[in-house]
Every structure is written in structure tokens, then in C-alpha cells.
Amino acid sequence: MLNIAVLVSGSGSNLQAIIDSVEKGEINGKIVTVVSNKPGVYALERAKIHNIPSCVIESKGNLHFTSQLLKHLKENNVDLIVLAGFLCILKEEILNQYKNKIINVHPSLIPSFCGDGFYGLKVHEAALNYGVKVTGATVHFVNEVTDGGKIILQKAVEIKDGDTPQILQKRVMEQAEWIILPKAIKMICDNEIKED
Numbered sequence: 001m002l003n004i005a006v007l008v009s010g011s012g013s014n015l016q017a018i019i020d021s022v023e024k025g026e027i028n029g030k031i032v033t034v035v036s037n038k039p040g041v042y043a044l045e046r047a048k049i050h051n052i053p054s055c056v057i058e059s060k061g062n063l064h065f066t067s068q069l070l071k072h073l074k075e076n077n078v079d080l081i082v083l084a085g086f087l088c089i090l091k092e093e094i095l096n097q098y099k100n101k102i103i104n105v106h107p108s109l110i111p112s113f114c115g116d117g118f119y120g121l122k123v124h125e126a127a128l129n130y131g132v133k134v135t136g137a138t139v140h141f142v143n144e145v146t147d148g149g150k151i152i153l154q155k156a157v158e159i160k161d162g163d164t165p166q167i168l169q170k171r172v173m174e175q176a177e178w179i180i181l182p183k184a185i186k187m188i189c190d191n192e193i194k195e196d
């Protein structure tokens, strides 16, 4: 059974999808901690409702963010780190110590609309501006290249006439992110993924 840390920065709907899947017994793992780099976000509330330990390690203006996060992960014997809407780039020190043990969900079909600066609604705005007819989501391992690690799962989502970035974001979450993120975690916990 893997000890999972979920890192968040916002509403935590992806965290919710993971919690639901764990509670249904689909994932052979336990969420041992939810860490937010921002205080007051709704994701922390979701953890509380489900009796999952959580904490805030502020990233803004905090020179000790990396060492504090590392200490917290070690103290909780974390085996797998899941970035679920975590809007902070992890430093090499963490990446090196958790090689192939960190995954992220990105709301596009990588390698489209990804990399530095592509986060949140910006990703969907870029897809609509380009005029692609299909987008989706990707779960991938995290390495030193933003959105550049090995792809684990992808799922396509149709773009419809009249879509706004907000409408598209919601569809991508419902039809892709909330499905492939728990699925990828399940696959890792079941040892079904070959590492690099």
C-alpha cells in the first residue's frame, strides 16, 4: 500500500476525484497528507471533510519552502507525490529524491499547450485561439522540464462551437482529468507502470 501526498493550490476537484476513488477501494494506497502552498483554498476543506491530514506550506516569499516540503514528505513516509492543480514548480532537490515518484495532471494533450506559462484557464484559451477541434488531459511523470516527463495516460475531449475557456475547462475536468488521474494512481499503486 503506497503512502500518497496530494499537493494542491486551489479548489481541489482533482483531489476530490482521488479521495472518491480511494474511498471506493479502487486505489491500493492511502492519502497520508494534503499539502497546499496557499492558505485558505477549498482543497483543504475537502481534506478536512474526509479526515485526511493537511497542512499549508506557503511558497510565496518563503526561502525554506523546498526544505520544509521535503521534511514533511519524509516525516509522512510518502511514496508517491500527486500534483493536483499545484501551481508551483518543484525544485531539483525534490525531483532528484522522488525520481519517477511524482505525477501531474495537465489539462491538454501534451505536447500541445503545455510548458511554462500554460496553466489553468490559459491552457484552454490557447486551445480555443488555435482552433483545435480536440483537446484533453494528460497525466505524466514530473521531471525538470515543465510538463516534459514521461506520459502515463491521456484522454481526448471534443471542443464544441461556442465553447468559452470556462466551459471547456469544466468539460476537460469532467470527461478527462477526474478519470485519468485516479486511474494513473491506481496503475502506479498496482505496479503496472514501467518507470524510465
Ligand code: GRF
Pocket: 008, 009, 010, 011, 012, 013, 014, 015, 043, 084, 085, 086, 105, 106, 107, 119, 120, 173, 177
Ligand atoms: C486543473 O485543470 C488541473 O489540470 C490544472 O489546474 C486545475 C486544478 O483544478 N493544473 P482543481 O484544483 O483540481 O479543482
